[in-house]
Amino acid sequence: MSISSDMWKRALKIAERIRKEDDFLIVTHIDADGITAGSIAAETLRNLDKDFEIRFLKQLDPLTVKSLREDGRLLWFTDLGSGSANIIGDAIITDHHEPVLEVPREKRGDILAYVDAVETATEYHLNPHLFSHNGSTDISGAGTAFMAARSISKTNDYLSALAIVGAVGDMQAQKTGRLTGLNRQILEIGKKAGVLEWKMDISLYGRETREIHRMLQYSNDPPFPGLTGDDKASIAFLLDLGIDLKYESGEWRRWIDLADWERKAIINALINLVLDYGFPAREAERIISEVYILRNEDEGTELHDAKEFSTLLNSCGRYGKAEIGYRVCLGDREEYLEKARALLQGHRQVLVEMLNHIKDGGIREYGSIQYFHGGNSIPEEITGTLAGMALSSGIADPDRPIFAFTEKDTGEIKVSGRGTQAMVERGLSLSEIMKKAAEKIGGAGGGHDIAAGATIPKGSEEEFLKMADRMVKKQMKI
Ligand code: C5P
Ligand code: C5P
Ligand code: ZN
Numbered sequence: 001m002s003i004s005s006d007m008w009k010r011a012l013k014i015a016e017r018i019r020k021e022d023d024f025l026i027v028t029h030i031d032a033d034g035i036t037a038g039s040i041a042a043e044t045l046r047n048l049d050k051d052f053e054i055r056f057l058k059q060l061d062p063l064t065v066k067s068l069r070e071d072g073r074l075l076w077f078t079d080l081g082s083g084s085a086n087i088i089g090d091a092i093i094t095d096h097h098e099p100v101l102e103v104p105r106e107k108r109g110d111i112l113a114y115v116d117a118v119e120t121a122t123e124y125h126l127n128p129h130l131f132s133h134n135g136s137t138d139i140s141g142a143g144t145a146f147m148a149a150r151s152i153s154k155t156n157d158y159l160s161a162l163a164i165v166g167a168v169g170d171m172q173a174q175k176t177g178r179l180t181g182l183n184r185q186i187l188e189i190g191k192k193a194g195v196l197e198w199k200m201d202i203s204l205y206g207r208e209t210r211e212i213h214r215m216l217q218y219s220n221d222p223p224f225p226g227l228t229g230d231d232k233a234s235i236a237f238l239l240d241l242g243i244d245l246k247y248e249s250g251e252w253r254r255w256i257d258l259a260d261w262e263r264k265a266i267i268n269a270l271i272n273l274v275l276d277y278g279f280p281a282r283e284a285e286r287i288i289s290e291v292y293i294l295r296n297e298d299e300g301t302e303l304h305d306a307k308e309f310s311t312l313l314n315s316c317g318r319y320g321k322a323e324i325g326y327r328v329c330l331g332d333r334e335e336y337l338e339k340a341r342a343l344l345q346g347h348r349q350v351l352v353e354m355l356n357h358i359k360d361g362g363i364r365e366y367g368s369i370q371y372f373h374g375g376n377s378i379p380e381e382i383t384g385t386l387a388g389m390a391l392s393s394g395i396a397d398p399d400r401p402i403f404a405f406t407e408k409d410t411g412e413i414k415v416s417g418r419g420t421q422a423m424v425e426r427g428l429s430l431s432e433i434m435k436k437a438a439e440k441i442g443g444a445g446g447g448h449d450i451a452a453g454a455t456i457p458k459g460s461e462e463e464f465l466k467m468a469d470r471m472v473k474k475q476m477k478i
Contacts, residue, residue, distance in 0.1 A: 004182055007131045008147065014092055014124050015151035018044070021074045024052040027060070029079040029141065030317035032169025032310035032325070036142040036162040037078035037094065039329035043159055044149040052076075056322035060084050079141025079166075082127045093125045094144035096135040096170075128182070136448070138181030142166025146186060160190035161294045162329055168292060169310030175421075177203065177289035187292070195296055202255060202267060203289035208305050211252040212266075213238055213245060220392040222286050224270060225277045228393055241265045256300065280422075302341070303328070312340050315347035318381045347382075354378055354386055355395065363396045367469035368478050370397055373461065374406035384416035384453060391418050401428060401472055405461050413461060415445070415454045417468070424449045427475040437467040 018024075024045055028038030038054050045052045053073075057064065060080050065087050068075055075091040082095040086102055101122065126144045128135045139147075146163035149156040163186050164179070173179045179187060190196030201207065206215040213234040216227050227234045238245060243262050246252055255263070267287060274284045292306035302308040316325035321343060327336035354374075363372045378386065387404040390396040401419045408414050415438070417430040430452035434445030438454035441463055445454020456464055472478070 003131050003133065004185070007126065007128070007133070007182070008151065010126050010131075011144075011147040011151040014094070014126060014148045017074075017092065017124055018050075018076075018148065018152060019048070022050060023073045024050060024076050025068070025071050025073040026052055026054040026076045026078060027068060027081070028054065028056055028077070030056045030058055030320075030322040031079075032313035032317065033141045033166035034079040035313045035317060035322050035325040036166035036169070036310075036329055037140075037145040039326055040142055040145040040149050040159045040162050041076050041078050041094070042326070042330065044145075044152055044156055047156065048152065054326065056317070056326075062087060078145045082125070082129070085122070085125055091124065092148070093127065094141065094148055095127050096129070096139055096141050096144060097127075098135065099125070099127050099129050133181060136170075137172050137175065137183075139183055139186075140167040140170045140172055143182060143186055147182075150189065157189050157193035158195050158296075160186050160193060161195040161296070164190060164196060164292050165294070165306045165309045165313070168306040169314060173290065177286060179290070179292070195294065197293045197295055198290050199293075200288055201291045202263070203287060203291070204255075205307060205311065207255045207291065207308075208300050209302055209308060210254060211245070212243070212255055212258070215255060216270075220389055222274060222279070222283050223392050223394055224273055225394065226273070237269070238266070241269055254300070302344070303337075312344050315344040316340050318347065319343055350379070350382065351385065351389065354382065355389060355393070358386065358390055359395050363390065363402070365397070365400075366465050368472045368476070369401050369403060369465070369469050371403040371405065371465060374404065376407040378404070378406040380406050380408050380414040383414055384418065384451065387416045387418040388451070391420065399423075401430065401468075403465070403468060407458070408455065411458055412443075413456050413458050415456060415461075415464065417447075417452050419450050421450065423476065427477060428472065429475055432475075433468050433471045437464055437471065440467060 026038050026041045028034045042052060042054055057080065065084050069089055077091060077093045077095060079095055080097065081088060081093040082097045082099040085093060085099050126147060128139050133139060142163045143166065146159055149159050167179055167183045172183060187196055187198065204215050204219045213231060216224060216234040217229065217231045220228055227237055235245065270287050271284045294304055294306065297303040302312045313325040316322055324336050324339045328340050358372050361372060363370050374383065383404045383406045387402050391398060391402045396402050401417060401423060404416045406414050417434060419428045419430055429449045431447045431449055434447055434452040434454040438445040438456050441456055441460040443454050443456030445452060447453055
């Protein structure tokens with residue numbers, strides 16, 4: 001029996017449990033994967049005529065677990081919960097984060113202060129890590145929630161579209177340019193249900209909604225030397241290729257409006273640009289990737305393309321408005337979609353302003369690394385995004401890891417670290433750095449090799465940088 005069929009068996013068990021209960025509290029994460037996962041759970045319960053409420057959390061801490069346990073309704077955790085599985089007790093968990101099933105002996109006292117029993121909840125716990133699958137690439141939180149939804153009824157198969165938006169939002173296709181593993185099964189289900197299709201196309205953000213030159217100008221993944229960040233250069237580049245930027249009516253053309261020859265010409269020119277600049281062929285290949293299309297949405301809207309849809313949801317969650325994204329997922333195409341669009345617009349403006357601010361304020365080198373400090377002018381929710389953009393847009397040195405500091409409302413300091421695939425291949429592990437360096441100075445952190453974050457005490461930035469520099473040198477053998 002294949003490992004994924006074991007996972008479907010677990011999903012079936014969860015489905016049976018859901019059928020038996022009447023009143024639920026869905027608890028989910030605030031990012032695109034969390035919002036879609038929560039929406040899948042909500043739709044599933046709504047389709048069964050069950051009572052439920054949904055709550056969005058930035059993170060799950062023991063104190064919150066304690067109060068949730070006292071709620072009385074059956075808890076359904078989506079896109080979070082696995083990391084607290086040892087203290088959650090009886091609940092449904094559909095998640096893809098690293099599970100914590102046991103409480104370390106030395107922490108028992110702390111944990112017991114919050115909950116009266118330390119249990120291992122695996123019976124209704126669906127997580128790829130428990131079945132030898134990869135939680136970063138095979139399936140996301142929304143995907144695991146979808147497995148439960150489908151196990152209740154195949155009439156829920158239309159929810160596969162949201163599951164794919166969640167996976168794309170969590171960058172599960174990033175490494176290879178296409179979704180793999182269980183995500184592939186979900187794609188096939190969505191195709192059969194008529195809600196999903198996919199094809200190879202340009203991987204840039206805004207394929208359906210942006211003027212072509214803006215799509216180039218704002219691209220930072222991969223960045224286009226000379227075009228990224230420069231609207232005049234992007235326009236000239238297109239005119240040189242003989243591409244009309246506007247229709248005769250004066251309306252701007254988008255990527256989806258172009259003829260085949262025009263798209264081919266642009267892709268070829270971009271590939272040459274990247275190669276001429278000395279980037280590895282792998283970078284050039286990333287210009288093309290699989291794109292995922294939600295067939296029931298209108299072409300040319302943010303909801304038709306999974307990547308754009310997930311970006312829209314992320315801008316809701318980042319500004320404390322996950323609920324708005326949730327309403328859009330549930331089908332609101334008027335009031336809430338307008339609100340979500342306004343948040344996305346605002347988010348873009350904030351990013352542009354902040355990036356200019358960083359450009360002016362300067363990024364400082366510190367041994368093998370570089371950093372900037374936002375003081376209290378950068379919202380903590382976007383430090384990671386900004387650090388990533390600074391690195392990929394060429395504002396920062398593309399060859400060293402970057403760290404961004406900002407002051408949180410609590411007075412503590414939030415740090416975000418970002419690297420590149422090439423650095424990771426040379427040994428960089430930002431999660432290790434965040435975890436170890438933060439712990440040494442009384443903070444806490446973690447994440448992935450390529451992207452990680454931490455919270456540290458104010459005033460300890462210098463000490464943190466010193467340790468980070470030393471660790472990077474060791475990891476990357478500098
Ligand atoms: O906040 P930021 O975007 O920089 O976070 C990057 C990654 O680091 C995320 O995966 C997040 O879950 C992780 N992280 C963490 N502990 C923190 C902050 C971030 O594990 N205190
Ligand atoms: O763990 P968490 O999902 O919260 O981390 C998300 C952040 O980590 C994203 O904002 C993204 O910038 C970064 N990330 C990345 N490449 C990966 C995984 C995460 O850049 N492969
Ligand atoms: Zn997730």
